[in-house]
Amino acid sequence: MPKQKATLKIIAKELDVSVSTVSKALRDSKEIGKETKEKVKAFAKLYNYRPNNIALSLKNRKTKTLGVIIPEIVHHFFTTVISGIESYANSQGYNVIVGLSNESFNKEVINLDTLANGSIDGFIMSVAKETLSKKDFHHLSETIDQGIPIVMFDRVIDDLGCDKVIVDDVVAAEKAVNRLIDGGCKSVGLISTKDYVNVGRLRTKGYEKALKDKGIHINEKHVCKLEDKSVSLDNFDYLELQVEEFLSTAEDIDGIFAVNEIYALTAMKAARKMGKNIPDDIQVIGFTDGVLSKHAHPPLTTVDQNGFEIGKISAKLLIERLELESEEEENYKTVVVDTKIIERETTFKLK
């Protein structure tokens, strides 16, 4: 077993030919004689030669790797997106390097900075919450200015020159609410976040729009906007209290649209505590189709964000841009990915 890694140089020396001959032989150039070619190839196979990626990257000024920066990785939506990115990237001969911002502005900047120095050809990212609230996007515009394209998904910044992949939260929420109404609900309640959280605001908007379109008056007792630093699992108990209070002051609610899984599960738990049955007394639809929904009791009907598709499209947009010869083409796209409702057992079947 050759402990030394094979390079063109080593093969050349061993075979007593020049480096360029070896290179050409291996790439099957017709410049090289049949005999030499065979000799070189046999030797290369024996020594298990592989071209050195780094050298190629340096030469081609392309690394064929994508930098993905996300706020958090222990999170179903983001991992699904990564899955989609990997899948498409690999199929196109690209690798994926992952950076985590942990929702921190500084870590996001550092990540961007380290990777931008030649390690990657372009970024796919979802912005950290801190960055969003700081509204400081100079690191993003700077990397774009340096000629490194970015594709943003989900948490997106409006006026930034880059491709974007999003879900239409308003439409998705409308779908969910309509589904509840079609399933027979008379009073649909909403469990959302405070309005400063982007997705919460948009999904609330969708809720309102759906009701208005059906000519239903919006009862503010049916709307619950939770203060909730991070939709994590740690503050679950506090959430529970808030939701119980909400449900007990709006006894007539027979359908709930919750803007995420956790809220939906909390609502189900609270309802059950009040002796209500799901879906017979209250139907529930959540948002984001994660493991929780699938394994809830009963399994939760949800609006699927389609993370895999988001990832795939993001990778596609980025790679297309990377491989576009003319860098002039600055017609940035925003792709809206479709959502669909995954029917499970917290809603009645439609006939």
Place this chain on the structure above:
Amino acid sequence: MPKQKATLKIIAKELDVSVSTVSKALRDSKEIGKETKEKVKAFAKLYNYRPNNIALSLKNRKTKTLGVIIPEIVHHFFTTVISGIESYANSQGYNVIVGLSNESFNKEVINLDTLANGSIDGFIMSVAKETLSKKDFHHLSETIDQGIPIVMFDRVIDDLGCDKVIVDDVVAAEKAVNRLIDGGCKSVGLISTKDYVNVGRLRTKGYEKALKDKGIHINEKHVCKLEDKSVSLDNFDYLELQVEEFLSTAEDIDGIFAVNEIYALTAMKAARKMGKNIPDDIQVIGFTDGVLSKHAHPPLTTVDQNGFEIGKISAKLLIERLELESEEEENYKTVVVDTKIIERETTFKLK
């Protein structure tokens, strides 16, 4: 805004000095005059100069990036491990490149192959199930022979020259079973995988050991070994059938130790279907503390694998080996990470 990326060469030309002067000035070499230094530094800052990682990698024959290859990323345990890896790696100036095998032997080989050609300095990986059942590890030993170190975690191959990070599955399983017995269970059932899955086999062993140590005869009707390509969520229905059958042929079971979350939840579901109450009729302990356990109904008592720690230690071991000058040191370590039981509501409280 400079659209062109700054290089030493460009700065040198612009300032009409030599490339090495610029290089030295930026690295604060005392060889360079104060004036020149300042001039160069100012210019570099203006042009936002950063050394090109790729060129450095080529020169140093080190990429300062770690390749992580895991079977699946939409999976709580693995993402927790990645989190730990990232955290330590970044603190040491390393990046992390992620490859997914999707439990496939071929994809694992391809991933290893593409990354091994200079893109990374070493691997951290958990082996695909298919690789495990094929028992074909030539790709692993070959990359090690090429001088690229591997650290394996969780799904580990015994006779392979590399560092390993594992949880003592036997002991952890024993703990779980003992906990059930201490909690009053008379007939503890096991839901595990077929024996060729390493962790399944070891946890089964722990189950058997715990019973033997208490002088309890092992009833083969109490043991269920599921055939299960990937513990994913897609084949849930099929799983359910198998578990239901198992439970109905062993009616006396009053405690279940399941080797993963999904199996545990499936068991709970099946038990409930049979009219049994949890924990009153059957107590349950799962393995791997993920979101599912936390939000199960009722919340599931589990053995926590401590993925973050596993990731951190893996990264530490790998980086230490990478930065070891003497490559001779082949005293490979196997670190055993401790597990603990997270008490929730599928077991009785101990007095």
Place this chain on the structure above:
DNA sequence: TTGTACGCGTTATCAA
């Protein structure tokens, strides 16, 4: 104090 030359591994171009 500054500049030249070299090498990391590869390929493209041009010369032999």
Place this chain on the structure above:
DNA sequence: TTGATAACGCGTACAA
């Protein structure tokens, strides 16, 4: 048909 050279961007030993 083969070989030498340059270049990608960097750092450093050595020469000026």
